[in-house]
Amino acid sequence: MESKNIQNKLEVKYGLPSEVLFCKICNITNQRPNSTNEFQHNPESKKSTINFNKNGICIACEHKEKQHEFIDWDVRDKELKDLCDRFRKKDGSYDCIVPGSGGKDSVYAAWKIKYEYGMNPLTVTWAPHLYTDVGWKNFNAWLHVGGFDNYLFTPNGKTHRLLTRLAVINLLHPFQPFIMGQKTFVKKMCDKFNIPLAFYGEMPGEYGNKTLKPGASERTFSDAGTGFESISIDPMQLYFGGVSGEELVNNHELTKNDLLAYTPLDSQIEKDKNIEVHYLGYYVKWDPQECYYFSVDKIGFEANPVRTEGTYSKYNSLDDKIDGYFYYTSWIKFGMGRAMQDSAQEIRNKKITTDEGKALIKKFDGEFPHRYYKEFLNYISMTDKEFREKCDKFRSPHIWKKLDGEWKLRHNVNKTGTDD
Numbered sequence: 001m002e003s004k005n006i007q008n009k010l011e012v013k014y015g016l017p018s019e020v021l022f023c024k025i026c027n028i029t030n031q032r033p034n035s036t037n038e039f040q041h042n043p044e045s046k047k048s049t050i051n052f053n054k055n056g057i058c059i060a061c062e063h064k065e066k067q068h069e070f071i072d073w074d075v076r077d078k079e080l081k082d083l084c085d086r087f088r089k090k091d092g093s094y095d096c097i098v099p100g101s102g103g104k105d106s107v108y109a110a111w112k113i114k115y116e117y118g119m120n121p122l123t124v125t126w127a128p129h130l131y132t133d134v135g136w137k138n139f140n141a142w143l144h145v146g147g148f149d150n151y152l153f154t155p156n157g158k159t160h161r162l163l164t165r166l167a168v169i170n171l172l173h174p175f176q177p178f179i180m181g182q183k184t185f186v187k188k189m190c191d192k193f194n195i196p197l198a199f200y201g202e203m204p205g206e207y208g209n210k211t212l213k214p215g216a217s218e219r220t221f222s223d224a225g226t227g228f229e230s231i232s233i234d235p236m237q238l239y240f241g242g243v244s245g246e247e248l249v250n251n252h253e254l255t256k257n258d259l260l261a262y263t264p265l266d267s268q269i270e271k272d273k274n275i276e277v278h279y280l281g282y283y284v285k286w287d288p289q290e291c292y293y294f295s296v297d298k299i300g301f302e303a304n305p306v307r308t309e310g311t312y313s314k315y316n317s318l319d320d321k322i323d324g325y326f327y328y329t330s331w332i333k334f335g336m337g338r339a340m341q342d343s344a345q346e347i348r349n350k351k352i353t354t355d356e357g358k359a360l361i362k363k364f365d366g367e368f369p370h371r372y373y374k375e376f377l378n379y380i381s382m383t384d385k386e387f388r389e390k391c392d393k394f395r396s397p398h399i400w401k402k403l404d405g406e407w408k409l410r411h412n413v414n415k416t417g418t419d420d
Contacts, residue, residue: 013396014333015046020399020411023058026344027357027413030058031334031399035204038180039238039264043170063203064348073285080283084117087197094122094149097198099186101125101319102139104288105201107295109280110148113199121199124189126182127154128320129164130375134302135319145299151189155181159258163241164322165380166252168387170242172333172394174380175326177241180262187265190275202281202288233266235259287349288316309369310338312360324369325376332391335399335409337365362414 012018014033021030033047051059089095098113098121100106106123113119123143128135143150155177163177186198235245235256248254265275280286292315295301303314310327317323327338343357352360377387392407401410401418410419 010398011396012398013394015048016334016396016398017049018398020335021052021056022413023052023061023344024056025061025354026058026347027340027354027361028058028060028344029334029336029340029413032336033334038176039240041171041173041176042239042242042244060344061348067285068350076283080117080280083197083278083283084113084119088118089120092120094120094193094195095197096121097186097189097193097195098123098148099125099182099189099198099200100142101128101135102142103135103317103319104291104295104301104315107138107142107146107299107301108291109199109201110142111146111294111298112280112284114148121148122189122193122195123148123150124185125150125152126178126185127152128322129160129178130321130372130379132319132321132372134304138299138301139319141299141301153185153261155261156258159254159261161379161381162252162254163262165382166241166243168329168380168382168390172329172390173242173326174322174329174376177262178320178322180240184262184264186277187270187275190277191265191269191273194273196273196275198275198277199280200277201279202286203279233263235263238263287351288345289349289351308338309371310367311342311364312339313342316342321372321375322379324372328366328369329391329394331366333394333396335412337361337367339364339367340413358414361412362416 010018016031016033019030022028023030028050030049030052032050034049036045036047053059053062084096087095096113096119098106098110100110100123102125110121110123113121125139131139142148160177164174167173167176186200190196190198236249238245238259240248240259240262243252245256245259248259249256292301292303301315304318305314307314308316308318309324310331324338327341330341331337340357340361343352343360346352347354347357373384377384380387382390395407399410400407402408403418409417411417412420
């Protein structure tokens with residue numbers, strides 16, 4: 001009782017739950033944030049977080065268990081065939097868009113759609129901040145071995161670096177500009193090429209995001225609740241890197257045009273052209289490890305030559321040198337590292353057990369990503385001292401405690417935190 005009273009008195013940042021809990025199945029923390037409206041995201045924003053039921057089970061585990069027990073995949077296969085038939089072009093022109101980077105998931109999605117369902121997809125890519133060697137190699141194998149047409153868009157590098165730096169300074173969120181651009185890019189390509197159908201990969205429920213409005217279908221992507229809806233398409237009315245578009249133009253030497261690449265498609269255009277974005281993971285079984293084996297078989301996909309820092313795997317999120325700092329800053333803000341996120345998915349997919357996940361979290365969660373650190377600091381124009389000081393300012397007191405000059409988690413899934 002005394003520990004809980006102390007916990008309740010500690011400052012809680014970002015609107016997170018004051019009591020730190022862990023899912024009894026997958027070990028994910030209840031501090032895990034849901035997707036938010038990135039275009040309104042500023043330093044004062046509050047987070048909604050993953051839901052737990054009364055038995056201490058997270059909504060992502062509930063979602064996956066329903067898939068294991070109740071879904072008739074033959075029925076879903078018929079639904080996908082009917083969807084493809086509805087949009088299929090008879091003249092051989094592009095009839096759908098599949099976004100991706102050439103990672104295991106985009107290889108799986110594009111291959112399924114083209115070679116198993118007979119569609120003619122145009123693949124589209126919003127470029128990473130800084131390509132890794134293995135990421136660039138896999139991207140090219142996706143296109144040249146897999147056999148796909150691709151539209152690669154690289155945003156203004158000067159603008160992208162500035163927005164990434166500001167996102168670190170104001171939000172400790174180095175991936176925000178990439179996420180904004182990547183998500184809004186797909187519907188813009190649907191509009192540009194007059195292709196009214198696009199496929200995303202796995203469903204948001206795989207991660208615990210609850211995004212559906214009453215009456216909405218889980219088959220399709222809806223901007224509402226995903227973090228990418230907007231009250232305006234005017235960049236002057238939106239936030240980028242925690243800074244308003246107006247301030248960016250007035251104080252940071254950007255123009256309105258510099259920000260247009262990140263803004264959403266006009267919703268009226270989307271309605272007029274009847275653009276539909278579906279989750280392929282609704283129609284076919286989605287298992288990240290199986291996607292990896294599939295992509296190795298089909299295009300010779302290569303894993304990292306060494307273990308990915310912060311986790312135990314070698315095949316997830318390989319293409320961007322900034323990637324590791326997205327996961328590390330999540331560890332700082334929410335006490336949720338890369339190993340926790342990777343192992344949670346594998347537990348839900350019945351690849352490993354809850355106890356094995358705990359052991360992996362204990363060994364790897366929170367490991368600092370040194371491999372591309374100099375390039376990351378150069379990209380955001382910061383020194384090591386500046387970045388580490390910035391990280392410390394974003395630690396929430398209800399998650400972290402400093403003992404003998406070292407930051408420690410107050411609570412962890414292995415019950416060895418300072419306050420456990």
